[in-house]
Amino acid sequence: EAQVTQNPRYLITVTGKKLTVTCSQNMNHEYMSWYRQDPGLGLRQIYYSMNVEVTDKGDVPEGYKVSRKEKRNFPLILESPSPNQTSLYFCASSFERAQETQYFGPGTRLLVL
Amino acid sequence: GNSVTQMEGPVTLSEEAFLTINCTYTATGYPSLFWYVQYPGEGLQLLLKATKADDKGSNKGFEATYRKETTSFHLEKGSVQVSDSAVYFCALALNTNAGKSTFGDGTTLTVKP
Numbered sequence: 001e002a003q004v005t006q007n008p009r010y011l012i013t014v015t016g017k018k019l020t021v022t023c024s025q026n027m028n029h030e031y032m033s034w035y036r037q038d039p040g041l042g043l044r045q046i047y048y049s050m051n052v053e054v055t056d057k058g059d060v061p062e063g064y065k066v067s068r069k070e071k072r073n074f075p076l077i078l079e080s081p082s083p084n085q086t087s088l089y090f091c092a093s094s095f096e097r098a099q100e101t102q103y104f105g106p107g108t109r110l111l112v113l
Numbered sequence: 114g115n116s117v118t119q120m121e122g123p124v125t126l127s128e129e130a131f132l133t134i135n136c137t138y139t140a141t142g143y144p145s146l147f148w149y150v151q152y153p154g155e156g157l158q159l160l161l162k163a164t165k166a167d168d169k170g171s172n173k174g175f176e177a178t179y180r181k182e183t184t185s186f187h188l189e190k191g192s193v194q195v196s197d198s199a200v201y202f203c204a205l206a207l208n209t210n211a212g213k214s215t216f217g218d219g220t221t222l223t224v225k226p
């Protein structure tokens with residue numbers, strides 16, 4: 001089944017404790033992206049990747065890192081999480097670029113205390 | 114910069130009522146336009162899209178027409194069902210920046226029997 005998977009689905013952590021949210025897709029897509037969803041703010045793009053080793057900032061990259069060492073994986077790294085990063089995070093992928101249909105993962109709900 | 118403005122919610126309708134969710138955009142260039150739907154507890158999925166002016170996207174009884182002159186992409190459905198209850202996101206992606214994607218704030222629709 002074609003899908004985007006994220007792990008973990010739920011995470012509670014404390015300020016400053018490094019964490020990684022994994023994202024993997026099995027559709028051989030070149031484009032992958034991370035978003036955060038907050039009440040009243042909709043979806044905001046954090047980082048995106050056009051291909052392996054090619055990443056770029058979205059609208060809200062501060063406090064986040066990403067890497068794209070393999071085509072299928074696009075982990076989101078929070079080196080020193082803060083409470084304002086409490087949010088619902090979505091990973092998405094598409095064949096080549098954002099102008100095509102994006103396929104979203106189920107989401108990761110993060111609470112930073 | 115680019116932006117998407119959606120009609121504020123929440124929207125509550127009775128079954129079989131007519132639905133309109135307004136979406137207007139600001140973009141430098143010629144965007145592709147999308148409506149995504151998010152059912153409770155799930156990730157987003159594409160509902161419909163249009164890639165150029167005057168295109169009409171349609172799916173599952175929903176329609177939206179790309180209006181360049183009014184920079185709009187309003188979502189409509191003639192007769193809603195309880196199963197249409199969800200959050201609807203309007204989004205754009207520019208051909209001139211293959212990675213960037215901009216979403217609206219989302220509109221919550223509740224359909225009552």
